[in-house]
Amino acid sequence: MTDLNKFRGVFCALNAIYDKKDNIDEAKIKELVKTYKDLGVKGVYACGSTGEGFLLSKEERKQVAKAVKEAAGDDFTVIVHIGCASTKESIELAKHAQSIGADAISAVPSVYYHLPAESVNLHWQSIIRSTDMPFIIYNIPQLTGFNLSPEMLGELAKNEKIIGVKNSAEPVYLMERYRRAAGDHFIIFNGSDEQFVGGRLMGADAGIGGTYGCMPELFVALDNLVNENRIDEAKQLQYKINDCIFDLLACKSLYGAAKQVISIRFGIDCGQPRSPFLPVSLEDARPIADKINKYVSELNNQ
Numbered sequence: 616m617t618d619l620n621k622f623r624g625v626f627c628a629l630n631a632i633y634d635k636k637d638n639i640d641e642a643k644i645k646e647l648v649k650t651y652k653d654l655g656v657k658g659v660y661a662c663g664s665t666g667e668g669f670l671l672s673k674e675e676r677k678q679v680a681k682a683v684k685e686a687a688g689d690d691f692t693v694i695v696h697i698g699c700a701s702t703k704e705s706i707e708l709a710k711h712a713q714s715i716g717a718d719a720i721s722a723v724p725s726v727y728y729h730l731p732a733e734s735v736n737l738h739w740q741s742i743i744r745s746t747d748m749p750f751i752i753y754n755i756p757q758l759t760g761f762n763l764s765p766e767m768l769g770e771l772a773k774n775e776k777i778i779g780v781k782n783s784a785e786p787v788y789l790m791e792r793y794r795r796a797a798g799d800h801f802i803i804f805n806g807s808d809e810q811f812v813g814g815r816l817m818g819a820d821a822g823i824g825g826t827y828g829c830m831p832e833l834f835v836a837l838d839n840l841v842n843e844n845r846i847d848e849a850k851q852l853q854y855k856i857n858d859c860i861f862d863l864l865a866c867k868s869l870y871g872a873a874k875q876v877i878s879i880r881f882g883i884d885c886g887q888p889r890s891p892f893l894p895v896s897l898e899d900a901r902p903i904a905d906k907i908n909k910y911v912s913e914l915n916n917q
Contacts, residue, residue: 617749617778621692621718622802624657625834626823628665630874631679632885639671639678643883645686647828650881654831657821658692659683660721660781664755665825665870668696669726670889673704677711684715694751694823698722702738706745713746721751721781724761732767743776750776755783755806765789769796781806781823787813794818808834809860812853815841825869826860829876830907833859836914855910862903867893875900880907 632647634640648659661683662668662676671679680695687693695717697708705722712720722742724735743750752771756762762784771777780797782789783806793803794817805814808824811834815822827834833856840849866872872895874885879901887894 623820625838626658627828628825629659629661631667641682644682648686652691655835660694660823663696693717694719696721702741709746719749721753723753729760749778752780765792765796772797790817790819809857812849832911866895871895876904879904
């Protein structure tokens with residue numbers, strides 16, 4: 616029986632880090648994982664959208680997953696996104712994730728082709744049967760073109776190996792629809808960072824986000840405020856977080872900006888995202904890092 620408590624809390628969607636030759640930099644990835652662990656987040660989500668998973672080869676994705684697990688140890692939850700365009704490659708990555716001792720796997724629907732629900736179900740069920748691991752659905756219709764219906768989720772949730780859904784669809788009301796469809800013993804991850812409070816209030820148990828890595832302290836505090844039902848304070852902190860997200864989105868690329876902010880704040884040179892994502896300069900990212908540091912300082916002084 617899967618311990619669902621290890622999946623409740625704040626999960627940083629982990630950025631990929633490359634060396635000067637555009638190869639995976641395992642040492643810096645491990646350093647970043649340990650930084651997040653020290654700052655109180657529950658775990659990381661590797662090789663997803665923020666992790667540039669679809670810009671990595673299969674071998675690079677295995678390399679990242681292995682490095683992350685080695686840095687995480689046994690007391691920090693590791694979710695590995697293994698979704699690929701083909702079911703065959705997804706299964707290969709799922710089996711690798713199991714071999715390294717990851718806590719769960721996750722996958723988007725097959726990408727590029729706009730597939731019907733029957734095809735998506737076949738894709739996910741084939742992956743799920745290939746290992747003994749807990750599986751987390753990844754719903755991000757703005758990128759995949761497939762929006763998971765509450766009815767389909769309800770059917771999928773009957774499979775005990777499917778323990779949750781990472782919902783990055785923008786309408787917050789879907790959290791309530793998913794909760795009603797899947798029941799209480801099912802993890803719903805809020806995936807829209809700027810709507811963390813709204814998502815939690817409408818049924819999400821946890822959050823996975825690409826901007827969490829820039830300001831993990833703020834999201835951990837936000838999660839605690841919601842858990843303590845201090846909603847007015849949570850709203851005020853969400854507003855500050857959204858200021859920072861707005862600034863990140865105003866840069867040439869979100870991932871480029873996020874990496875530079877992380878570099879400035881934590882002293883880990885995360886470099887630039889892989890092409891075709893555009894690079895962002897340290898100068899453009901510094902005001903965002905300064906704003907986040909200000910908000911963290913205010914939080915610590917309360």
